[in-house]
Amino acid sequence: MRLVDLLPVLCLLFRPLTATFADDAYHIDFHHVLLGIPQPRATFLHRPSATSKASLLYTLSNRSVLGAVNPRDGSVVWRQQLGAGNGLLRPVFGESIIISVVNRTVQAWDAAEGRLVWDWTSPDEITDLEISQYDGGGQGIYILTQDEGAKATVRKLSEHSGVLEWEYHDESGNIPRGLSISAQGLYFVASHSAILQGSKIKVTTLNPSDGISLGVIHLSTDADLSDDDSMLTLESTGFSSLVIWSDRTLKSLRINVLGTNNIYVARLPIEKDEPIGTVQISTSATKGGAVDLLVHCKVRASDTTSHSAHLYHFNAVSESLKTVYHLPSVQGPAAFSIAIHDGNTYLVRTTKRDVTLFSSISEHHLEQWLLQPKFHRPSTSAYDIPFAVSEVVVREKSSYGVRSAVLHSSGDWEMIQNGENLWFRPESLSGVVAAAWAGTDGPRSPTRELKTESQSHIAAAYLHRIKRHTRDSKGFPQWIQSIPDRIAHSLFGIEYRSQTTGFQRDSFGFHKILILATDSGRVFALDAGSNGKILWSTQVSVIGNGPLWEIESIQVDSDIALIRDFGGLELQVRVTDGIVLDNQLRSAEVDLKTTITVPDMSGSALTIKVKADGTVAVPQRRHSGLEMMIVTRDDNMAIRGWTLATSEPVLAWAFLPRPNERVISIAARPLNDPVASIGKALGDRNVLYKFLSPNLLIIVDITQPINCVLSENWFAYTVFSNLTERVAQNGAVTQAATKGYQIVVSELYESTLANDRSPLDPASSSPNLHPGAVDASDHDNGPHMVSQTYLVPAAVSFMTVTSTSQGITPRSLLCVVPSLNSVFAIPRAYIDPRRPMERDATSMEAEEGLFRHEAALEFDPKWALNHMREVQGVQTIITSPSLLESTSLVFAFGNLDLFGTRIAPIGGFDMLGKGFNKIQLIGTVVALAIGTGVLAPLVRKKQTDSRWKGT
Numbered sequence: 001m002r003l004v005d006l007l008p009v010l011c012l013l014f015r016p017l018t019a020t021f022a023d024d025a026y027h028i029d030f031h032h033v034l035l036g037i038p039q040p041r042a043t044f045l046h047r048p049s050a051t052s053k054a055s056l057l058y059t060l061s062n063r064s065v066l067g068a069v070n071p072r073d074g075s076v077v078w079r080q081q082l083g084a085g086n087g088l089l090r091p092v093f094g095e096s097i098i099i100s101v102v103n104r105t106v107q108a109w110d111a112a113e114g115r116l117v118w119d120w121t122s123p124d125e126i127t128d129l130e131i132s133q134y135d136g137g138g139q140g141i142y143i144l145t146q147d148e149g150a151k152a153t154v155r156k157l158s159e160h161s162g163v164l165e166w167e168y169h170d171e172s173g174n175i176p177r178g179l180s181i182s183a184q185g186l187y188f189v190a191s192h193s194a195i196l197q198g199s200k201i202k203v204t205t206l207n208p209s210d211g212i213s214l215g216v217i218h219l220s221t222d223a224d225l226s227d228d229d230s231m232l233t234l235e236s237t238g239f240s241s242l243v244i245w246s247d248r249t250l251k252s253l254r255i256n257v258l259g260t261n262n263i264y265v266a267r268l269p270i271e272k273d274e275p276i277g278t279v280q281i282s283t284s285a286t287k288g289g290a291v292d293l294l295v296h297c298k299v300r301a302s303d304t305t306s307h308s309a310h311l312y313h314f315n316a317v318s319e320s321l322k323t324v325y326h327l328p329s330v331q332g333p334a335a336f337s338i339a340i341h342d343g344n345t346y347l348v349r350t351t352k353r354d355v356t357l358f359s360s361i362s363e364h365h366l367e368q369w370l371l372q373p374k375f376h377r378p379s380t381s382a383y384d385i386p387f388a389v390s391e392v393v394v395r396e397k398s399s400y401g402v403r404s405a406v407l408h409s410s411g412d413w414e415m416i417q418n419g420e421n422l423w424f425r426p427e428s429l430s431g432v433v434a435a436a437w438a439g440t441d442g443p444r445s446p447t448r449e450l451k452t453e454s455q456s457h458i459a460a461a462y463l464h465r466i467k468r469h470t471r472d473s474k475g476f477p478q479w480i481q482s483i484p485d486r487i488a489h490s491l492f493g494i495e496y497r498s499q500t501t502g503f504q505r506d507s508f509g510f511h512k513i514l515i516l517a518t519d520s521g522r523v524f525a526l527d528a529g530s531n532g533k534i535l536w537s538t539q540v541s542v543i544g545n546g547p548l549w550e551i552e553s554i555q556v557d558s559d560i561a562l563i564r565d566f567g568g569l570e571l572q573v574r575v576t577d578g579i580v581l582d583n584q585l586r587s588a589e590v591d592l593k594t595t596i597t598v599p600d601m602s603g604s605a606l607t608i609k610v611k612a613d614g615t616v617a618v619p620q621r622r623h624s625g626l627e628m629m630i631v632t633r634d635d636n637m638a639i640r641g642w643t644l645a646t647s648e649p650v651l652a653w654a655f656l657p658r659p660n661e662r663v664i665s666i667a668a669r670p671l672n673d674p675v676a677s678i679g680k681a682l683g684d685r686n687v688l689y690k691f692l693s694p695n696l697l698i699i700v701d702i703t704q705p706i707n708c709v710l711s712e713n714w715f716a717y718t719v720f721s722n723l724t725e726r727v728a729q730n731g732a733v734t735q736a737a738t739k740g741y742q743i744v745v746s747e748l749y750e751s752t753l754a755n756d757r758s759p760l761d762p763a764s765s766s767p768n769l770h771p772g773a774v775d776a777s778d779h780d781n782g783p784h785m786v787s788q789t790y791l792v793p794a795a796v797s798f799m800t801v802t803s804t805s806q807g808i809t810p811r812s813l814l815c816v817v818p819s820l821n822s823v824f825a826i827p828r829a830y831i832d833p834r835r836p837m838e839r840d841a842t843s844m845e846a847e848e849g850l851f852r853h854e855a856a857l858e859f860d861p862k863w864a865l866n867h868m869r870e871v872q873g874v875q876t877i878i879t880s881p882s883l884l885e886s887t888s889l890v891f892a893f894g895n896l897d898l899f900g901t902r903i904a905p906i907g908g909f910d911m912l913g914k915g916f917n918k919i920q921l922i923g924t925v926v927a928l929a930i931g932t933g934v935l936a937p938l939v940r941k942k943q944t945d946s947r948w949k950g951t
Contacts, residue, residue, distance in 0.1 A: 103125060513527065614632045683848045
């Protein structure tokens with residue numbers, strides 16, 4: 001038998017080996033700890049406790065993830081995954097808790113540790129949240145809910161326990177706008193339709209202690225406020241509460257002190273015909289019951305945008321409105337934010353060129369910092385700044401410090417302190433819906449270059465080689481300069497960073513490009529061998545407030561990535577720089593469901609159309625002789641197999657589920673699934689021949705979700721079992737309940753006998769397969785199957801297997817366990833269905849690597865690829881072989897985090913570990929060379945003397 005056949009058996013004897021060396025942990029893997037894109041009204045800097053001297057950056061993202069970020073380095077202090085839906089986030093000043101609202105749940109969290117203090121669930125959807133700590137019974141948490149019948153309810157919760165204290169019901173049918181609380185009382189603001197047009201504002205004053213209505217005031221808006229208008233803002237000054245709205249032209253503001261009938265008008269200094277895109281209002285309470293109003297106007301022209309800011313001072317005590325100043329407009333992206341220090345209000349303007357600090361007294365800036373060049377790779381898409389939150393520190397009378405957390409239009413988050421970039425968080429990477437490996441063999445790889453030269457004329461090949469050598473020689477000086485650094489890195493472990501920007505190839509195939517597509521319409525390229533470094537990002541689809549981007553597939557050919565979505569869009573993106581080469585919609589055929597791209601006989605791409613009824617359309621050119629089968633599924637859950645061996649697609653078989661069944665999932669062998677040995681060597685030197693077929697397919701057609709994977713001659717699936725079995729024990733029949741999460745593993749062999757290769761009837765010979773319609777005698781012609789079931793402690797949401805270039809290394813089963821926020825690599829030996837039951841393994845079985853079967857399969861912490869990290873929101877895993885047979889590349893992605901690593905299921909037998917002492921090896925070789933050089937003359941002299949003496 002070949003040595004290749006014995007290698008897996010020998011490797012299984014070393015079961016204590018883990019998937020990753022201890023010295024490789026946190027070095028060969030990368031983890032993008034993400035929160036999602038921060039939301040403007042749910043992001044702020046806040047001190048976690050009254051005794052804390054530093055602030056944390058809190059946010060509730062669009063992924064409903066609540067998190068606290070360290071402003072110094074951008075690391076996540078803690079995070080919590082909340083339920084999906086719109087959310088609100090408020091700090092409780094003077095206390096060590098923050099309050100979050102998502103859908104119908106109110107939760108209080110420890111601001112320093114992220115620990116849940118209490119929670120309360122509302123019977124209706126929550127639309128607003130207010131927190132107050134005023135004396136006189138006003139302390140507490142106030143929420144506004146709205147049921148399906150548009151009836152609003154105001155509720156008060158205890159801030160310490162979350163206990164419901166009182167309710168106020170509004171059954172008028174008015175549209176609830178929000179809540180606002182001040183020292184004067186609690187105000188419930190709603191709007192209702194006027195007689196002629198527009199809406200009127202209804203303000204209900206409530207007693208914060210018991211929720212009793214104290215009065216109602218109706219405000220006329222002069223048809224400025226529509227039912228769907230979002231330009232109504234509620235602000236609290238502490239002393240009183242304000243309601244602010246704009247007219248339809250966005251040229252003026254209306255301000256009212258809640259509880260009164262007076263309306264004040266603030267005119268914006270904007271040209272009559274100047275188009276205003278958006279108006280953002282921010283407020284800050286100052287001393288004496290006054291409030292500063294910052295109005296940020298964004299003017300959109302044909303191809304440019306400009307931003308201006310206007311500051312107003314409103315005294316709620318004297319009810320006077322004064323214009324402080326108007327900042328001139330700036331061209332390009334900009335964001336304005338308000339910061340308060342020692343009761344004084346500061347205005348921070350952030351552009352792509354500078355950060356400027358203003359006071360609330362004068363339009364002359366206090367400080368200005370020019371921004372340093374970004375240390376992250378810029379996006380190839382348009383740039384904007386949606387919002388920023390800032391914090392100001394006064395060092396001396398004329399010295400200030402400012403740090404601003406700036407959100408970019410790409411979704412990335414950046415902290416700027418005094419004009420310097422402290423950190424950068426790529427939150428736009430959240431929500432990855434599809435990914436693919438691009439490999440390292442681009443259009444100029446050595447293999448492709450030599451193939452091109454071999455297929456060209458001798459003169460053209462010689463000219464091509466001259467050009468190739470000239471191009472490669474450009475990097476020769478830099479390669480010479482990098483030799484000392486690479487030697488130091490190899491011998492002493494000193495970190496080496498190449499001066500060459502962009503993608504770097506290596507000799508082991510670890511540096512592969514990952515092409516990612518997110519549901520926000522962005523495409524990324526990551527370097528898997530450089531800690532997941534972002535090479536480029538491109539916005540290829542404008543999503544806005546519409547539905548999320550749903551990707552059908554990503555296929556990479558050479559240096560071109562073909563991205564298809566379910567809307568018919570086809571994109572061709574260059575892998576090296578993210579440039580979109582082609583952007584077009586597929587032909588709008590009514591019955592077209594999708595298209596499949598397969599290689600034809602010449603290796604070129606062949607597009608086959610699949611219709612909604614599951615039939616395959618005739619391709620654009622003939623494909624006679626193409627040994628390939630295509631499996632389709634129609635809207636009625638029918639599965640069909642089509643062969644392309646003839647000039648027209650031919651239906652080979654069909655699978656029709658029963659009327660009460662539906663197809664849950666389909667699994668086939670991976671495209672890269674090499675088989676190193678056609679048999680399994682037994683302990684007695686006999687061989688069980690594997691049942692290997694490229695046409696194997698697993699169809700799951702039961703009611704509950706099942707995850708399955710198929711590789712080589714074995715498959716596995718997970719299921720939650722809640723069955724009761726009749727078990728005979730000591731002559732009596734008892735009921736045994738099998739309840740829990742299970743992994744079922746099965747192996748297929750050609751025969752039950754060793755060294756037997758019985759001819760099998762291939763499944764494809766049957767034109768139709770119907771459940772329950774197969775005769776029992778046909779099972780004798782099928783493969784022999786060995787199955788075993790293992791109970792696991794938690795649900796597995798996704799499974800796949802590792803992949804290597806030759807398939808010699810035994811595969812590990814990769815599992816995503818959401819409840820543990822982990823990715824596990826289960827060694828193949830632990831889920832071998834041939835493990836002996838209720839007895840110890842014999843010497844022959846132990847020689848195969850088998851050991852006693854245990855019904856419960858615990859997740860060994862050594863199997864966790866993420867080690868002590870928590871990978872949240874991971875849904876899918878893709879693998880790719882490296883150039884080393886021992887190592888497989890692994891990448892896990894999903895709704896939130898990204899995690900990548902490389903795994904050696906039986907150890908890195910073809911690569912030296914970090915513990916290998918290269919200096920000692922070199923020293924030994926040098927010592928031997930010196931010793932040989934010194935002793936060689938002595939030995940020659942001794943041999944010469946002995947010959948003279950012998951004569």
